[in-house]
Amino acid sequence: MELSLSSTDLAFRQEVRDFIRAKLPVDIQSKVEHRQRLVKEDYVRWQKILYKKGWIAPGWPLEHGGTGWTPLQRHLFEEELAAASAPRIMPFGLSMVAPVIMAFGSAVQKEHYLPRILSSENWWCQGYSEPGSGSDLASLATKAAPDGNDYIVTGQKTWTTLAQYADMIFCLVRTSTEGKPQEGISFLLIDMRSPGIEVHPIRTVDGGTEINDVFFDNVRVPQANRIGEENKGWTYAKYLLGHERTGIAAVGRSKQELRQLKAIARSEPVGEGSLAEDDIFAGKVADLEIEILALESLVLRIVADETAGRAPGPEASILKIRGTEIQQRLSELALEAIGYYANPYIAEAREAGWNEAPIGPEHATNIAPHYFNWRKASIYGGTNEIQKNIIAKMVLGL
Amino acid sequence: MNFSLNDEQMLFKESVENFVAKEFPSDQRRFLNESEEGFSRDHWACFAELGWLGLSIAEQNGGLGGSALDLALLMEGFGRGLAPSPYLASVVLGGEVVERAGSSEQKAAILPALVAGEMLLAFAYAEQGGRYDLARIQVRAEKKEQSWLLYGQKSVVFYAQSADKLIVSAAAAEGISLFLLDSGASGLKLRSYPTIDGLRAAEVILDGASAQPLGAPGEALPVIQSAVDRATIAVCAEALGIMNALIEMTLAYVAERKQFGTAIGKFQVLQHALVDMYMAQELSKSLTYRAAAALAAEDSGTSALAASAAKVQIGKAGRLIGQQAVQLHGGMGMTDEFAIGHYFKRLAMIETLFGDTDHHRRRFASLARE
Missing domain, CATH: 2.40.110.10 (Butyryl-CoA Dehydrogenase, subunit A, domain 2)
Structure with missing residues (x-):
């Protein structure tokens, strides 16, 4: 057990820090800091900068364009990105579909898709959930019927994040109704420009439209776009879930938000002092900070296990549960901290370039929309209740 | 940076757990609880022989010069078997205070005898x-x-x-x-x-x-504070062992106990309660080891912060796990006959030692205020 970084890792961290300071565009950084909406161009511009440096896919094997970093260095990299208010790297291509293509895709698929994912030339989205299939994902009904060398896909996907930007969607579709529901699912890569696809935005409680319904009306998809074997899609989807789990805790981002929360508390007056000096509020912040420390310690334990060659198992579901609980608690305390100024809602303030005087203190802008928006965190990626089912079954043997 | 135990530490942990499991079965524990001194002098002599009484004492004072993390692993083992002894009082607190404050004559008169098991x-x-x-x-x-x-x-x-x-x-x-x-x-x-x-x-x-x-x-105040911080982490580690035992016993119980024609562990509401207990344990373990390592690194600023953080985490996790272990055992959890209640009581009393959750939350907040 060693708490301090080696000189190699310290130098590595400094290199990452210097690079981000020099290359992260100020306008993008400011949007992240002020919780404004990022558009496709923002994400892609930053990702291409990382791509040029060779740092866009630290989790990938070297031969496909990874970095060859240790698990600890990957962790440090994520921490530095978060601390610098860099936008999150979109996971759908780089850390969701790419590992599946690498593990189960054909040579042609690898050669075609992986470089385009790496360079951010293609934006991906995920077609899993359906109106009738949320936690019970295996009940999905979007149908892919064989037709010559193609499939004809008909059905509806929903909650599809940033589908409006996507060039490609990876989908779970039903190719058989025989046997168990899990055994009739295939994994398809579908071009979003295919005739018959329509994307309809869904407005969420915070006023945003980052999620969508995606409709498929007799969409023709080459069978060559299927990953692996027909009806084996469930296996591939489960493999995807087991990938890149430590990042899911988002400890770096939570530490950054905690710093912001403390700054807000220091500037909110209570009595003769500030909210930061208020015993009850300070106690809540202390509890949260301790929870973040505990989660970070667990992440570092898992990182150490990975370094020793022990891949994280289903206990990584803890990271999703605790990580999102902490993020939600942060958003809750920020909302508490700003008091009355949670109320004003200026839709335009979420967009870059809004330069009117803020209503109330500047730090109050977009806190409430973030609170409402972030209720999604305990729902997406398998609800926290589903994560508990996984731990109960896979770890506790119940 | 490396947050895992090395091979030597894992071996040590295992050997402690084996010893405790063998020497402190529940009938033995019951017997000790009712004995005059509440512990066995024979066990104490065994601890001396195994080198445990000198584990955290410096080598020049006759000890092994082990780290706070070694000490934590020993305490975790004591907790798993709920092994009663004056270890915390005599070695962790007493030994530390004499080492830090005593004159060379006092150290020479006390520490070798303490390590040999001849003085409490x-x-x-x-x-x-x-x-x-x-x-x-x-x-x-x-x-x-x-x-x-x-x-x-x-x-x-x-x-x-x-x-x-x-x-x-x-x-x-x-x-x-x-x-x-x-x-x-x-x-x-x-x-x-x-x-x-x-x-x-x-x-x-x-x-x-x-x-x-x-x-x-x-x-004297810095000496007292440092001994208490060290002991705080030691009882956090003892609590880890207790939590682990409570969760194992409860998992076994819900797998065996049948109601409505099925093992009660099949009920989702009980499964989620156990998952909450398991998560609390894993987070507690990570933070306690980290606090022990911070103490071993002798950075007084971070170690005080980490000790208070660990005590808060352990306090909250201890209540959750102790109370839920009793709840999931139903009426059996209320009986003196079952070990559950004994572990639960020790866990609850650990919360009262060296500052409770509120005390350490307050201390953490004042140390962490930027």
Whole structure:
């Protein structure tokens, strides 16, 4: 057990820090800091900068364009990105579909898709959930019927994040109704420009439209776009879930938000002092900070296990549960901290370039929309209740 | 940076757990709880032989010079088997205070004997009026010619009645000071009692008890604070072992207990309760090891913060796990016959030691305020 970084890792961290300071565009950084909406161009511009440096896919094997970093260095990299208010790297291509293509895709698929994912030339989205299939994902009904060398896909996907930007969607579709529901699912890569696809935005409680319904009306998809074997899609989807789990805790981002929360508390007056000096509020912040420390310690334990060659198992579901609980608690305390100024809602303030005087203190802008928006965190990626089912079954043997 | 145990530490942990499982089965524990001293001198001699009594004592004082993390692993093993002994009182607290404050003569007279299992110490630092504030001391120390006399009362001094020497914190004209008393000192009286979790403790009544100073008068507070921080992490580690045992016993129980025609572990509401317990345990373990490593790195700023963080985490996780373990055992969890209740009581009493959750939350908040 060693708490301090080696000189190699310290130098590595400094290199990452210097690079981000020099290359992260100020306008993008400011949007992240002020919780404004990022558009496709923002994400892609930053990702291409990382791509040029060779740092866009630290989790990938070297031969496909990874970095060859240790698990600890990957962790440090994520921490530095978060601390610098860099936008999150979109996971759908780089850390969701790419590992599946690498593990189960054909040579042609690898050669075609992986470089385009790496360079951010293609934006991906995920077609899993359906109106009738949320936690019970295996009940999905979007149908892919064989037709010559193609499939004809008909059905509806929903909650599809940033589908409006996507060039490609990876989908779970039903190719058989025989046997168990899990055994009739295939994994398809579908071009979003295919005739018959329509994307309809869904407005969420915070006023945003980052999620969508995606409709498929007799969409023709080459069978060559299927990953692996027909009806084996469930296996591939489960493999995807087991990938890149430590990042899911988002400890770096939570530490950054905690710093912001403390700054807000220091500037909110209570009595003769500030909210930061208020015993009850300070106690809540202390509890949260301790929870973040505990989660970070667990992440570092898992990182150490990975370094020793022990891949994280289903206990990584803890990271999703605790990580999102902490993020939600942060958003809750920020909302508490700003008091009355949670109320004003200026839709335009979420967009870059809004330069009117803020209503109330500047730090109050977009806190409430973030609170409402972030209720999604305990729902997406398998609800926290589903994560508990996984731990109960896979770890506790119940 | 590396947050895992090395091979040597894993082996040590396993050997402690095996020893404790063999030596402290529940009937033995029950027997010890009802015995005169509440622990076995034979076990104590065994601990000495195994080197455990010198684990955290420096090599030049006859110990093994182990780290705070080694100590944590030993305490975790004690917790898993709920092994009663004066280890915390005598070695963790007493040994640390003598090492940090004692003169070379005092160290030579005490530490080798402590390590050999021939001498027991107890540390009287708490008072009724001070709650968890180590500096709020009413016991007075007065200098009379060449000797010192102590007046006042100390609270809940663990294993005082078995100790050969008592270490007492007192207010002298110079400030907060530490004193060493022989168990037979005149003017020293003990009111001994069993604790609710089966240990032994005493109220220590000092009525002109003669004592010798341990370290320079007036300079004791940092020593007391550091011993208490070290002991805080030690009981956090003991709590880890207890939590682990409670979760294992509860998992076994819900797999075996049948109601409505099925094992109750098949019910989702109970499964989620167990997952919550398991998560609390994993987070507690990570943070406690981290706090132990911070202490071993001797960075007083981060180690005080980490000790308080661990105590808060353990306090909250301990309540959740202890209370839920009883709940999931139903009526059986309420019986004295089942081990569950015994583990639950020890876990609950750990929360009261060295500052409870609220105390450490407050301390953490003031240390972490930027």
